[in-house]
Each structure stands twice: as C-alpha cells, then as structure tokens.
Amino acid sequence: MMPLTHIYKFAAPAAFYPLAGRLIPWFWGLAALFGAIGLWLGLAVAPTDFQQGEGYRIIFVHVGASWMSMFIYLVMAFWAAIGLAFNTRLSGMMAAALAPTGALFAFISLWTGALWGKPMWGTWWVWDARLTSELILLFLYVGFIALTHAIDDPRRADRAGAVLALVGVVNIPIIYFSVKWWNTLHQGASVSLTRSPSMAAIMLWSMMLCALAMWMYTIAVSLIRVRGIILERERHTNWVKALLLELNP
Amino acid sequence: MYWNSLSDFLAMGGYGLYVWGSFGMTALVMLLEPWLALRRQRAIRLLLARQLLAAMQEEEKQKKSMGAEPEETA
Numbered sequence: 045m046m047p048l049t050h051i052y053k054f055a056a057p058a059a060f061y062p063l064a065g066r067l068i069p070w071f072w073g074l075a076a077l078f079g080a081i082g083l084w085l086g087l088a089v090a091p092t093d094f095q096q097g098e099g100y101r102i103i104f105v106h107v108g109a110s111w112m113s114m115f116i117y118l119v120m121a122f123w124a125a126i127g128l129a130f131n132t133r134l135s136g137m138m139a140a141a142l143a144p145t146g147a148l149f150a151f152i153s154l155w156t157g158a159l160w161g162k163p164m165w166g167t168w169w170v171w172d173a174r175l176t177s178e179l180i181l182l183f184l185y186v187g188f189i190a191l192t193h194a195i196d197d198p199r200r201a202d203r204a205g206a207v208l209a210l211v212g213v214v215n216i217p218i219i220y221f222s223v224k225w226w227n228t229l230h231q232g233a234s235v236s237l238t239r240s241p242s243m244a245a246i247m248l249w250s251m252m253l254c255a256l257a258m259w260m261y262t263i264a265v266s267l268i269r270v271r272g273i274i275l276e277r278e279r280h281t282n283w284v285k286a287l288l289l290e291l292n293p
Numbered sequence: 294m295y296w297n298s299l300s301d302f303l304a305m306g307g308y309g310l311y312v313w314g315s316f317g318m319t320a321l322v323m324l325l326e327p328w329l330a331l332r333r334q335r336a337i338r339l340l341l342a343r344q345l346l347a348a349m350q351e352e353e354k355q356k357k358s359m360g361a362e363p364e365e366t367a
Binding site for chain 2: 089097099105106145155156261269271279284285289
C-alpha cells in the first residue's frame, strides 16, 4: 500500500494534471465494459415486466441517471465545502468540472421520466414532490454554472458557487425521501439499503451495471474538463508554460 | 435471447417510441458531452500555447530594441 501522505501530493494541480490524463482511458474502458454488459442484459436477456410490459426497460437508463444526478451534486458540495474550509485550489476546479455532467444527468432523468410517465401514468409531467424536486436539482446545477461563469475572479467565483452548492444540498434528501414523505405518482424505491430489492435479479444486475457505467463515464468526462480548467487557471505557472511549449513547439 | 425478431425488438411491445426515445436521448447526451469536453480542453491548450508563444516573441523584440525608444505595450 502507498502511504497516505502520497495522496496529498496529488492535491497540487501540477501533480494532478498528468495523473488525470493517465486515468481517463481506464475509466472510459470501464464505462464501455459495464455499459455493454448492462445494456445486453437489460435489452436482450431480461424478460418482460408483468405489469408494465416492455415499457419498464426505461428503468435501465432512468435510475442510473437519477442516482448520478444526486450523487454528483453531493460530490460537488463536498468539494465546495473542502474549498471553503481549506482554501484549496483544486476543490473549486473539481466542483466546476462536475456541474455540467450533473446537469445533464438531471436532464436525462427528467426526460426519461417523462417518456416513462406518459404510457404508465397518462401524462408527461405532474407537479408532484419527486418530479418537482428533481427539476429544482436541474435548476441548482444551472444556477451554479451561471453564477460561477458570471464572476471573473476564479477564487471569488469558487466561493460564491460553493455557498450556492452547500445551500442547495438540502434538496438531495428531499428528492430521495420524497416518495416516502408525500403521496406521489412516482413509485417507491426499487432498491434500498434496508430490505432486499423488489425486482428480479437479472433486472437488478442490468440496472446496477448501467448505473456503474454512468459513474465511470462521469469520472472520465469530468477529468477531461478539470484538465482544461487547470490549464486555464494555472497558465502563469512555470509547469503549465513548460507543458504548453512541449506540446506545441 | 429474449426477442424473436428485430422488428419485435424495435417495437418493444408497443412502447418503442418511449423506450427508444429514452435510450436515444441518453446515448446522444453521453456521446456529445465527452466530444464537446475534449474539443474544449484541446482548444484551451492550443489558445494558451499561442498566447504564450506570442508573449515570448514580444519579449524577444523588447530585448533587441533595448536602448532604442521603449515600445508601448498593450
């Protein structure tokens, strides 16, 4: 095992930039692998649902995207808190790199939810607790992106964004528990930590693998984005200058 | 394999529009986003490299013209 102190070394952008570059292909590989198996099981092997027919197969993208939209927000808020508490440079860059992917997953969650709601509930949209709080999550992401882009000084932009991200984190448990706290059209959780899942093993495996693929995808794409942000913000440092001259002689 | 034919698979038991609308949009977003992110990262690198080279050339010029009228810098 690597001593724990080595991890801190990578908190410096100069060390993190090449590390991220080396990790990206591995996360693409894992995303493709999990995605291929998950989609094969979900679309070709899994049997039909006795209540919803073939329409239930939307679950394989809907659940993963919804989980990622909430999980990415928590990670973003975590980096925001670290940045506020310790004033570390990389934290704000991480939060900024994650926000667009989180927004896109919130959008996919709402889009696939609408396409699932229409045949099953008879409507694309209802103002119920689960759907409304997920829409608020999308607005929080968009607000974070707009706010941080509106402030020129990156350190001030990070701090303002961090406050917004931390205030908005209260919305995450509201989304998660909304199906318990209120009467909603949305069905309850298919998977929970406290009881065994209420779905067939093959469907569960497919759903988990698709969600895992989205997780790996998120890491890969946000590492690409954070590398760009690092270059932009550290452009006056010697290591970035050396890197730029090495790549574009 | 669960399906009997390709048309069976595409029809999704009458839910084709909803199922493929969901998978299609997800695929579109998950292909477009990395492509845009990668393009932007490369554009940033190229732009910064150009700016750096321009700044270095400017510095060279300044050194050569030392002693003469000091140039105005933007």
